[in-house]
Amino acid sequence: MSDGSGIIGWQKYSFIDFPGTISTVLFFGGCNLRCPYCHNPDIVLNRLPQISLSEITEYLLKRKGAIEGVVFSGGEPTLHSSLPEIISGIRNIGYKVKIDTNGLNPDMVSLCGPDYLAMDLKTSFERYAELGCTLPDAQKRIGHTLQIVKAMGENAEVRITVAPHFTDRDAIEKMAEVLQGVNKVxxxxxxxxxxxIDPEFAGNPQLPEGSIENFRNVIGRFAGSCIIRSETA
Ligand code: SF4
Incomplete structure (x- = not known):
């Protein structure tokens, strides 16, 4: 494995980030979205020093058995061309791999072939530009990643952050339709x-009380299951 990988954050132990697996979580700097409610500004804006892969590898070699998996998160890990090489190295020392992604780089997800995939769906396809997305084919890319999620069945999930404006009723109804065939939301x-990232975002009118339960019912008609997860990342 080479160093200078773009990893700028590291949570050494996690019991909640990789279903059924005690994991260590690596955070890659940078992201191609700017969700105003993102709570990782230092990671997204790449404001932290890099952590050496040799340090991470040494840690993993010592913790084999106590830790079983590695989560590649961010920021957006799939922006890093070194990701397949890093994943291959970590697999070679016996760890399972999970990727957290915003879904905008399906080719990299396929190349890495994670054991578990968590994809964030932010809003309806046509509103991604409001999140700072400049990719002209964003809809196609997200649709492709959703196909990967569907093909992975119980080894993948879609996560939706319920936020003012981006997940209003109109957006949720459109999102629900593309979630047909997803195992878990x-x-x-x-x-x-x-x-x-944007402290002024909190000033938006909040969603009416009961919205999240209503959204669960809407999405539950399309996805295999739809669960409200409170106080999670
Ligand atoms: S996609 Fe995730 S990491 Fe990127 S800005 Fe949005 S919430 Fe933050």
Whole structure:
């Protein structure tokens, strides 16, 4: 494995980030979206020093058995061309791999072939530009990643952060339709009591009470299951 990988954050132990698997979580700097409610500004804006792969590898070699999996998160890990090489190296020392992605780089997801995939769906396809997305083929890319999620069955999930504006009723109805065939969908209430990229976002009118339960019912008609996950990342 080579160093200078773009990893700028590291949570050494996690019991919640990789279903059924005790994991270590690596955060890659940079992202091709700017969700105003993102609570990882230092990671997304690449404001932290890099962590050496040799340090991470050494840690993993010592923790074999106690830790079983590695989560590649961010930021957006699929922006890093080194990702397949890093994953291959970590697999070679006996770890399972999960990728967290915003879904905009399906080719990289396919290349890496994770054991578990978590894809964030942010809003309806036509509103991604409002999240800073400049890719002209964003809809096609997200649709492709959703196909990968569907093909992975119980080894993949879609996560939706329920936030003012981006997940209003209109957006949720459109999102629900593209989730037909997804095994698991999790709804996560946005957390605005912690530092976010755009502090003014908290000033948006909040969604009416009961919205998240209504959204669960809408999406539950299309996805295999739709669960409200509270106080999660
Ligand atoms: S929430 Fe995720 S996709 Fe959005 S800016 Fe933050 S890291 Fe990027």
């Amino acid at each position: 999790f709804l996560q209430p946005v957390q605005l009591h912690i530092p976010v």
